[in-house]
Amino acid sequence: MNEALRKPLDGIRVIDLTRVLSGPFCSMLLGDMGAEVIKIEPPGKGDPVRAQGGIRDGLSWYFASFNRNKKSVTLNLRSPEDKTLLERLIESADVLVENYRPGVLAGMGLDGDTLARLNPRLVTCSINGFGSTGPYADRPAFDFITQAMSGFMSVNGAADQPPLRSGQPITDLVAGLYAAFGVVNALRARDLNGQGQQVESAMMNGILSFMAYLASEHLLTGAIPARTGNNHPLVAPYGLFRASDGEVAVAASNDMVLRRFMRTVGLEHLLDDPRFDDNPKRFARRNELNTLIDGQMVQDTQAAWIERLNGAGVPSGRVQNLAEALADPQVLAQEMVIDVAHPGHGTVRMLGFPVKLSGTPCEARLPAPELGQHNDEILGPLR
Amino acid sequence: MNEALRKPLDGIRVIDLTRVLSGPFCSMLLGDMGAEVIKIEPPGKGDPVRAQGGIRDGLSWYFASFNRNKKSVTLNLRSPEDKTLLERLIESADVLVENYRPGVLAGMGLDGDTLARLNPRLVTCSINGFGSTGPYADRPAFDFITQAMSGFMSVNGAADQPPLRSGQPITDLVAGLYAAFGVVNALRARDLNGQGQQVESAMMNGILSFMAYLASEHLLTGAIPARTGNNHPLVAPYGLFRASDGEVAVAASNDMVLRRFMRTVGLEHLLDDPRFDDNPKRFARRNELNTLIDGQMVQDTQAAWIERLNGAGVPSGRVQNLAEALADPQVLAQEMVIDVAHPGHGTVRMLGFPVKLSGTPCEARLPAPELGQHNDEILGPLR
Numbered sequence: 001m002n003e004a005l006r007k008p009l010d011g012i013r014v015i016d017l018t019r020v021l022s023g024p025f026c027s028m029l030l031g032d033m034g035a036e037v038i039k040i041e042p043p044g045k046g047d048p049v050r051a052q053g054g055i056r057d058g059l060s061w062y063f064a065s066f067n068r069n070k071k072s073v074t075l076n077l078r079s080p081e082d083k084t085l086l087e088r089l090i091e092s093a094d095v096l097v098e099n100y101r102p103g104v105l106a107g108m109g110l111d112g113d114t115l116a117r118l119n120p121r122l123v124t125c126s127i128n129g130f131g132s133t134g135p136y137a138d139r140p141a142f143d144f145i146t147q148a149m150s151g152f153m154s155v156n157g158a159a160d161q162p163p164l165r166s167g168q169p170i171t172d173l174v175a176g177l178y179a180a181f182g183v184v185n186a187l188r189a190r191d192l193n194g195q196g197q198q199v200e201s202a203m204m205n206g207i208l209s210f211m212a213y214l215a216s217e218h219l220l221t222g223a224i225p226a227r228t229g230n231n232h233p234l235v236a237p238y239g240l241f242r243a244s245d246g247e248v249a250v251a252a253s254n255d256m257v258l259r260r261f262m263r264t265v266g267l268e269h270l271l272d273d274p275r276f277d278d279n280p281k282r283f284a285r286r287n288e289l290n291t292l293i294d295g296q297m298v299q300d301t302q303a304a305w306i307e308r309l310n311g312a313g314v315p316s317g318r319v320q321n322l323a324e325a326l327a328d329p330q331v332l333a334q335e336m337v338i339d340v341a342h343p344g345h346g347t348v349r350m351l352g353f354p355v356k357l358s359g360t361p362c363e364a365r366l367p368a369p370e371l372g373q374h375n376d377e378i379l380g381p382l383r
Numbered sequence: 384m385n386e387a388l389r390k391p392l393d394g395i396r397v398i399d400l401t402r403v404l405s406g407p408f409c410s411m412l413l414g415d416m417g418a419e420v421i422k423i424e425p426p427g428k429g430d431p432v433r434a435q436g437g438i439r440d441g442l443s444w445y446f447a448s449f450n451r452n453k454k455s456v457t458l459n460l461r462s463p464e465d466k467t468l469l470e471r472l473i474e475s476a477d478v479l480v481e482n483y484r485p486g487v488l489a490g491m492g493l494d495g496d497t498l499a500r501l502n503p504r505l506v507t508c509s510i511n512g513f514g515s516t517g518p519y520a521d522r523p524a525f526d527f528i529t530q531a532m533s534g535f536m537s538v539n540g541a542a543d544q545p546p547l548r549s550g551q552p553i554t555d556l557v558a559g560l561y562a563a564f565g566v567v568n569a570l571r572a573r574d575l576n577g578q579g580q581q582v583e584s585a586m587m588n589g590i591l592s593f594m595a596y597l598a599s600e601h602l603l604t605g606a607i608p609a610r611t612g613n614n615h616p617l618v619a620p621y622g623l624f625r626a627s628d629g630e631v632a633v634a635a636s637n638d639m640v641l642r643r644f645m646r647t648v649g650l651e652h653l654l655d656d657p658r659f660d661d662n663p664k665r666f667a668r669r670n671e672l673n674t675l676i677d678g679q680m681v682q683d684t685q686a687a688w689i690e691r692l693n694g695a696g697v698p699s700g701r702v703q704n705l706a707e708a709l710a711d712p713q714v715l716a717q718e719m720v721i722d723v724a725h726p727g728h729g730t731v732r733m734l735g736f737p738v739k740l741s742g743t744p745c746e747a748r749l750p751a752p753e754l755g756q757h758n759d760e761i762l763g764p765l766r
Contacts, residue, residue, distance in 0.1 A: 006575040008568035021595070033568045048637065053596055054603040061599040112741075129698075131739070134716030142634035142698035144613075144621070149632075149700040151708035153613075155550030156539070163702045165613050166549060167538030168593045174560075181564045182738035185391035185416045188567065189743045191574065192389040197742030208719050209737040210556045212404070213436055214705060216444040219720070219732040220437040224706045230527075230536075230548050238527070249532075251525035254431065315512075315525035317532040319546045321607045322597060325534035333517030336591050337602070349602040354592040355565035356514070358495075359580030360572045 007034020007360050012187065014095040015086075016040060016070065019047045021143075021169060022127045022203065023099030024066045025176030030095070030183060031069030032353055032362040038089065038378055039067065039369065043074040046371040059345035064368040068340060068350070072369035073378050077108060086110075088382040090118050094190075095183055097125045101140060102132035112198060122196040123186040127179045131202040146171040146203040155214060158229035174206035235279060236286040237261070240319070242294045243302040250309065250316045261314045265296040342367040390417020390743050395570065397478040398469075399423060399453065402430045404526075404552060405510045405586065406482030407449045408559030413478070413566060414452030415736055415745040421472065421761055422450065422752065426457040429754040442728035447751040451723060451733070455752035456761050460491060469493075471765040473501050477573075478566055480508040484523060485515035495581060505579040506569040510562045514585040529554040529586040538597060541612035557589035618662060619669040620644070623702070625677045626685040633692065633699045644697045648679040725750040 012035040016027040024039075024047070031037040041047055053062030073089075075082040090096060096115065098105055105111070105126075115124055126132060129141020147153050147165045157164035179201035186199050208215075214225045225233070232238040232251075237258075240247040252258040262268045270276045270292065275285055282289055297305055302318055309316040320328065326337055336352040353362035395418040399410040407422075407430070414420040424430055436445030456472075458465040473479060479498065481488055488494070488509075498507055509515060512524020530536050530548045540547035562584035569582050591598070597608045608616070615621040615634075620641075623630040635641040645651045653659045653675065658668055665672055680688055685701055692699040703711065709720055719735040736745035 006572065008572040008575075010575060025595075029564070054600055056603060061603040062596040065599040066595075130713050131717045134713045136693075136713040139693045140640075140696050140698045142636050144615075144634040145632050145698045145700045148702045149708060149711065151703055151705035152551065153702050154704040154708075156547070157550075158544060158547065161541060161544065162613075164539070164541065164547070167540075167608070167610060168535065168597070169595055170553070170593060173593045173595060174557075177557075177560055177564065178738045181412070181560065181567065182740060184564065184567045184571065185738075186740055186743075188571065189389065189391040189740070192391075192393060193742070195388075195742070197740055199741075200739040201737065202717065204713065205717055205719055205735075205737040205739075208708065208714065209734055210551045210553060211705060211708075211734065212408075212449075212552055212556060213445040214551070215709065215734050216448040217437055218705050218709065220439060220444040222706070224704050225550070227550060230545075232527075249528050251527040253525050257523075310519075310522045313523050315523045315528045317528045319531045319536050320534055321537040322534035322594060322601045323605070323607045325532060325537075325591065325594075326598065326601065328532065330513050330517045330519040330587065331591065334514045334585065334588055336588055351592055351594065351598050352588075354584065354588040355561045355568075356583040356585075356588075357565060357569055357572070357580055358582075359576070359578070360569075 005360050008357070009033040009035035009184070012036065012095060013093045014038065014097060015089050015093045017096065017098040017100070018127065019099070020049055021066065022172040022176045023097055024049070025173055026125070026127060026179040026183070027070065027097050028066055028068060029177065029180035034360070035095070037070040038374070039070045039072045040075050040086065041072055041371055043076055043372070046072070046074070050371065057345040059342055059348065061348055061350070064340070064342060064348040065350035067368035068364050069366050070369055071366070071374035071378060072371055073375050074372035083109070085379055085382055087118055089378070090115065090122065093119065093122060094187065095123045095125065097127070097179070097183070099127040102126065102128050102137050116196070120195055121190060123183055123190060123199060124196070125179050125183050125199040125201070127175050127201050129202060130204045132200060141203055143169040143171045143203065146207060150204055150207045151211060152207050155225050155227055157227040159227050161227070163227070171203040171207045174210065175201045175203040178206045231286070234283065236282040237289055237293055239290070241290065241297045243297050243305050244300060246302040246318060248297065248302055248305050248309070248316055248318060250314060252314065257314055260312045261309065264309055264312045264314060265293055267292060267296060338364060340364045340367050388743050391740070392416040392418035392567070395419065395478060396476045397421065397480060398472050398476045400479065400481040400483070401510065402482070403432055404449065405555040405559045406480055407432070408556055409508070409510060409562040410453065410480050411449055411451060412560065412563040417743070418478070420453040421757070422453045422455045423458050423469065424455055424754055426459055426755065429455070429457070433754065440728040442725055442731065444731055444733070447723070447725060447731040448733035450751035451747050452749050453752055454749070454757035454761060455754055456758050457755035466492070468762055468765055470501055472761070473498065473505065476502065476505060477570065478506045478508065480510070480562070480566070482510040485509065485511050485520050499579070503578055504573060506566055506573060506582060507579070508562050508566050508582040508584070510558050510584050512585060513587045515583060524586055526552040526554045526586065529590060533587055533590045534594060535590050538608050538610055540610040542610050544610070546610070554586040554590045557593065558584045558586040561589045614669070617666065619665040620672055620676055622673070624673065624680045626680050626688050627683060629685040629701060631680065631685055631688050631692070631699055631701060633697060635697065640697055643695045644692065647692055647695045647697060648676055650675060650679060721747060723747045723750050
């Protein structure tokens with residue numbers, strides 16, 4: 001890293017009207033890339049997440065982990081004076097991000113035309129549930145609901161079990177990440193065209209885009225994809241196999257990998273056995289095949305098989321709980337768990353930076369701010 | 384939309400060495416934003432996905448849906464002549480994206496130093512399983528394996544059922560989206576600093592970053608998050624409730640929404656009942672409470688409750704299968720299903736664009752290319 005290099009979003013000021021999760025995740029991604037993110041919070045309690053999850057030394061670690069690299073300014077947006085201050089801030093900014101329900105910002109007097117008049121170069125970004133047009137534009141949204149409506153739950157779960165939500169708040173996070181991608185693109189378009197525009201990222205649209213080949217198969221054939229648990233809907237062998245001391249996840253993703261897998265477990269001959277010599281046969285006799293594989297794998301340990309299979313080019317690993325995942329030597333080597341000093345609240349351990357840039361790496365430049373910590377710094381020059 | 388406006392990535396040339404899913408998703412996102420994406424494929428069969436999934440009129444719809452807005456050039460990277468052509472292409476490019484295992488590109492003679500010498504302004508992007516440093520850097524990767532190792536599966540599933548993979552190839556897609564975000568940021572850094580850099584997005588790191596508050600709670604308390612199926616781990620009421628003709632997903636995400644929910648189902652008085660007057664009590668008596676709510680909701684239809692609850696500001700919806708989701712009026716209003724003409728192969732229906740930009744919207748400018756369709760156009764000037 002060359003310290004003299006400017007961060008990707010150096011010089012970009014983001015006015016952040018978001019709260020809770022999808023929006024703060026977006027603005028954190030922008031802050032991690034070097035933007036100055038000014039988090040606007042109501043006086044008193046601020047972002048509700050400040051009071052959520054486990055608190056240590058007066059600080060929510062959930063809040064800390066989604067609000068690094070931000071400054072906090074308190075404004076009462078029902079007060080005319082503070083609304084004027086917000087307008088001055090908007091004039092000084094490059095980006096405004098919000099995750100209100102569509103129409104709420106306009107109801108506060110900040111419709112698209114007003115924003116464009118205040119600052120024609122402003123990129124505005126709305127993160128919402130269903131998009132700002134269409135029959136559900138006004139609906140309140142929540143991760144669980146968009147997981148249900150998008151089809152995500154319909155393909156998540158075991159074949160003989162009901163549809164299931166993800167344990168991760170996935171539609172919030174996908175929407176936040178798409179929003180950040182949209183904002184940076186809109187900033188590039190502004191460099192080319194000289195004007196800002198409106199970016200919109202809806203939770204429903206984001207998670208739908210992740211239906212991937214499930215969607216293309218459905219759109220081609222009309223067939224409705226089923227839940228298949230940990231089994232691949234089309235390919236065998238694939239799934240969890242039993243070593244002597246635990247399970248090993250194996251994905252024999254193509255014929256070459258399949259042959260390596262069967263060779264490594266001492267069953268390559270089965271690929272010439274008329275019972276198993278093509279994928280449809282293997283799939284039809286999946287239980288029989290898996291039993292034969294388990295019979296080999298039970299003769300050695302999980303760790304030995306994972307080492308041996310990966311060495312042979314067969315993707316494999318174990319199912320780890322979150323404690324194991326976050327203590328995994330690879331995860332630590334990738335600095336995916338970092339310690340950030342929060343003066344007055346001790347050191348907070350949090351997830352690191354998922355995108356690595358060799359020249360301008362993301363850094364925790366600022367800990368999550370105290371409520372209103374930057375009022376003087378940011379609002380002072382505007383008064 | 385103003386037709387005269389330039390797209391965000393207008394003028395950006397991407398050399399795309401990726402295949403299958405994570406990489407092609409990244410390069411599609413860049414193409415959707417206006418980049419010229421040149422997909423390099425081996426002569427003969429090209430990207431394996433050309434032969435995967437349902438085929439109509441000689442075209443894989445899975446391939447078509449992940450390779451719009453790209454051009455195809457065939458190069459045999461084992462031939463010195465074609466490697467020279469690739470180097471000429473790299474000299475002409477802004478971005479190079481690949482999803483080989485770490486080290487494979489260097490093994491082809493295209494290590495970081497060589498790439499930087501060929502083109503100091505080049506942004507290179509590697510999408511891989513575990514990152515290019517650390518003990519697992521050399522491991523082959525596959526979506527199922529990173530779902531297993533990251534902890535995703537450990538929190539996905541019913542409380543009394545085993546850990547479960549997502550039905551979506553989620554770690555591929557998250558890594559592809561982060562990669563695209565990283566590339567656009569690196570292009571902005573190049574605008575500021577005059578030089579390219581290396582971007583890296585690992586499937587394991589991306590999905591870890593989605594552990595969100597699950598990670599912050601674990602890092603604070605050491606507790607290992609459990610699977611909770613469709614129930615919220617901490618909040619009640621929350622989940623699926625029974626209307627007369629089907630279930631309704633409801634998320635009473637905070638006290639205000641909870642009160643609206645209970646009022647709408649005619650049970651507001653329970654919030655003053657000593658059995659249910661705070662969340663810990665409601666959570667402890669969750670089954671009893673859910674039975675009371677079901678008793679009210681069974682008196683009307685799914686559609687009526689969804690209308691009524693959303694109208695009252697309570698996020699709610701139904702669990703839709705993929706056919707229902709892709710025919711949902713909101714999804715259609717958001718143009719999340721689009722038709723793209725593929726000359727010689729009919730019209731392909733595919734997912735639309737999840738990020739909406741008001742001034743420079745994404746468009747399907749080009750259908751997925753025939754193998755080598757753009758050899759003359761792209762390679763001609765280099766020969």
